[in-house]
Amino acid sequence: MMRLIDTWADWMWACTWQVLILIAVVWTIDRLGRKRLWPHIFMCLWAMVLLKLLLPPFLGSPVSITRSLLGNNGALWFIDYLLINESVQAAVQATWLKPALFGVWCLGVAGLAIFYALRYLRMRRHIATCVQPSESLQLLAEDVADGMDITATWQLRVCGKLQMPGMFGVWRPTILLPRDVVETESESHIKSILAHEFAHIRRGDAAFRLLTHAILIWYWFNPALIILRRRLAQLQEICCDATAMSYLRQDRSSYINTLVHMGRRLLQTEDRLASSPTLLSVFDTSGGLSERMQRLLNQPRRLTSRQRKIIGVLVLLAFKVTIFPMGDPQVLTHLWMGGVP
Numbered sequence: 189m190m191r192l193i194d195t196w197a198d199w200m201w202a203c204t205w206q207v208l209i210l211i212a213v214v215w216t217i218d219r220l221g222r223k224r225l226w227p228h229i230f231m232c233l234w235a236m237v238l239l240k241l242l243l244p245p246f247l248g249s250p251v252s253i254t255r256s257l258l259g260n261n262g263a264l265w266f267i268d269y270l271l272i273n274e275s276v277q278a279a280v281q282a283t284w285l286k287p288a289l290f291g292v293w294c295l296g297v298a299g300l301a302i303f304y305a306l307r308y309l310r311m312r313r314h315i316a317t318c319v320q321p322s323e324s325l326q327l328l329a330e331d332v333a334d335g336m337d338i339t340a341t342w343q344l345r346v347c348g349k350l351q352m353p354g355m356f357g358v359w360r361p362t363i364l365l366p367r368d369v370v371e372t373e374s375e376s377h378i379k380s381i382l383a384h385e386f387a388h389i390r391r392g393d394a395a396f397r398l399l400t401h402a403i404l405i406w407y408w409f410n411p412a413l414i415i416l417r418r419r420l421a422q423l424q425e426i427c428c429d430a431t432a433m434s435y436l437r438q439d440r441s442s443y444i445n446t447l448v449h450m451g452r453r454l455l456q457t458e459d460r461l462a463s464s465p466t467l468l469s470v471f472d473t474s475g476g477l478s479e480r481m482q483r484l485l486n487q488p489r490r491l492t493s494r495q496r497k498i499i500g501v502l503v504l505l506a507f508k509v510t511i512f513p514m515g516d517p518q519v520l521t522h523l524w525m526g527g528v529p
Contacts, residue, residue: 193290200293202245202258204410206514209254210237211412213511217503218419227426227483229500234420235396236512241403249513258514293409300405311356318345318364325370325378329363332382336435340389346370352450355385358394373449376439380432380446387431393424426480433484444484451477 214233222230248255321329321344329344344363354364363385370378388394400420404413429447436443 190287193286196290196293197286199245200407200409203241203407205258206245207237207240207407207410207416208412209257209514210240210511211415213254213507215415215419217507221503222479225500225503227423227430229503231420231423231427232504233507234416234423236507237416238400238403238420240512241407247513249509251510252513253510254514296408297405300408304401304405314347314349315345315356315362315364317349318347321346321365321370325365328375328379329382332379332435333386336383336386336390336431338386338389342386342389352453353381353385355388355394358398361389361394363389376442377446377449380436380439380443381450383432383435383443384428387428387435388424390431391424391427393428397421397424422479426483429480429484440484444481447477447480447484 214230214237217233218230320326325346326344333342340361342361342363344365346367347364348367350364350366353366353369356362356364363382365378365381369381373381400417404417407413429443433440433443
């Protein structure tokens with residue numbers, strides 16, 4: 189049991205520091221290139237940070253430029269100097285410390301898993317009370333789905349308690365429209381909302397959101413992952429805006445007006461339903477409306493489409509080879525195996 193706890197501690201320790209470095213690097217790239225590159229590039233970069241949490245931290249590269257920031261213990265280099273201190277060594281090597289931390293971690297994982305499961309079940313119960321759409325609304329949704337080449341099985345429901353339109357579910361997604369939105373909004377606004385939600389279905393965002401929540405539950409103790417979760421949510425909405433706009437084309441102004449209207453609606457109404465891990469709203473509460481509007485209205489086109497693709501591929505390849513791998517296989521594997529062949 190103690191060997192398992194030691195392996196867990198070394199894994200979490202190394203992954204925590206490596207992800208902190210990746211978040212800092214990706215955030216810097218994101219800020220510097222936000223107006224020059226496609227949002228899909230940044231989505232891939234932030235997704236790589238998420239992928240880092242799924243892979244062993246000892247993966248390395250001979251040309252890694254981030255490995256020099258880490259010491260033999262997988263943490264920032266100055267941690268090795270702190271561990272030289274006798275009092276620090278005594279605290280780290282205490283027989284009770286790792287089991288106690290492991291117990292706290294297990295309680296946190298179990299508590300968050302139960303919390304999200306209850307939210308999920310609450311949303312499922314609410315969907316059961318929603319009603320079938322009118323024939324005209326169903327035909328409008330089918331027309332949008334056909335125009336966007338949606339092959340997944342989906343359904344549409346009109347809800348009384350939900351305050352914002354959204355999409356729920358992974359295997360059989362359900363588009364949820366508030367009753368007052370259906371009754372008061374124009375057909376063009378409803379069409380824009382449906383295009384956004386079908387963009388989520390086409391991109392598989394619900395499955396990605398569920399995976400994100402599962403990983404973040406596992407690493408709940410790392411506060412920096414809040415930045416990762418929020419930025420991924422914002423980029424999902426931005427990418428869906430681009431997908432929806434490519435379908436609407438002539439209704440560009442209507443989509444922008446719908447986005448502004450939904451943002452105003454969110455500020456004026458209080459959502460009485462807690463969000464679940466797979467509920468995607470047309471206006472995510474993580475923010476990013478200003479960036480979305482800038483990209484839709486006046487995004488500067490300093491680079492051609494071909495140039496952006498080339499630069500994007502080069503950035504991803506350089507990141508994957510020189511920044512993403514930062515482990516030392518010999519050192520970390522030896523630490524985890526405890527010297528046992």
